[in-house]
Amino acid sequence: MSSPEAPARGGTLGPMAHLSRVLTVVLGAALGALGAWVLMKPASPSLPDTPSVVQQMRDVARLETLEVSLYKKVTFTPEPQATDALWKDVLNWARYALQNPHGRAIVFANAHLGFDFQRFDRSHLQVTGTRVYVMLPPMEVKVELRPGETEVIDSNLDSEQTAQLLEKARLAFEQEVRSNGKLQRRARESAERSLRALLLTLGYREVLFVDHLPAGTAG
Template structure:
C-alpha cells in the first residue's frame, strides 16, 4: 500500500467515524406520550389548581305559607303566617370553588400534531360551601327548617353570582391553563394551544 493510499484510507475512516457519530448524536423527536397517562396527569393537576374565593353576604328571608289540599289547613297556615310574621336575617360566609370538570375530560379533548398539542377545556365547575361556624343569624324567629331554607337560599345566591362573574372564571381558567401547559411541556410537547374546538384531522399545522 502506497503512502497516498494509506492517507486516503485514514481519511475515509475519519469521515465514516464522523458520519457514525453524527447519526448517533443527531437530535431525535421524542415519541409522543401515552394519551391516557397524560389525561390522568392533567386531571390531577387541574384538581389542584381549583380557585378558592371567600364570600360573605347579608341575606333576609320570609317564608311563604304552605299550600295544602285541605281548606281549613290553608286558613290556619295563612293565619299563623300573618300573626307570627316569620322572618330572618343572616350574615352568611361561604367559600366558592371554581375549577374544571375533568371527569368529563378524555382523549377526545386532545389533538396531537407532532410536538404540538391542542386542548379543549371541559366546562367550568362551581361549588359553594357555607361556613356555618362564621355565619350569624340575626333578628330571626324562624324555626330550624326555615333557617335551613334561609341558608340554602344564600348558598344558591352565591353560586349564581359566581357563575355570572366572568372575571373569576377567567382567573380560574388562566390558573389552570398555566399549570396544564407546564405539565404538557414537561412530558414532551413543545407547543400547547388551548382552543374552543379541535382542528379537523390533517388541518393542524
C-alpha cells in the first residue's frame, strides 16, 4: 500500500491555520492600541489636601462680599412717631436723652454682607471621592456710615450728641440689613458661585452646599 502523501512544503495553508493567523494579528494590534491608550491617558488629577482647600476658600470668600448703598431720612423731634419699627430706637433715644431735641438727618451708609470665613475650617467640609459638601459659616453684616454725604440739618445737638445719633442710625441700618431676606440670598448665591468655581478648578466634580454635613467624618 502506498502511504498518503504529505502536503508539499511551501503549499497554501488550510482555512483554520489562516484564521488563526488573522486572529493573532488582530489581537496583537488591539493589545498594542490598549497599551498606547494607557500610556497616553492623562492621570486623574490628585485632589489637594483639606487645609489647602480651606485656605483657598478663605481667600476667595474675602473678595466675595456683597456691598449695598443705604440712606435714610430721620426727623428727631419729639412729636412725630416712627413708622418703621427698626428706627424707633433712634427717635426714642432723641426723645428721652435730649432736652427738647429738634432737627433732621439724611444718613448714608454702605452695608457689607459676607460670610465669616475666619471661623471656617476643615470641620465645615466633607469629601467623598470627587464630591465635596460645604457648610458655610454664619453670615456677617457690617455697616459703615458715609460721613462725607451724611447731613444733620437744623439741629440743636452738640457734637457728642450728633455722634450718638449717627451710631444709633448705623445700628438701625444693620438691623434692617440682617432682616432683609432678599439681600441675604443675594450674598449667599454670590459666595456659592465663587466657591463652586474654585472647587471645580481644584478637581472636585460635584459641590453641594448644605446646612449640615451628612453623617460621617467631616474633613
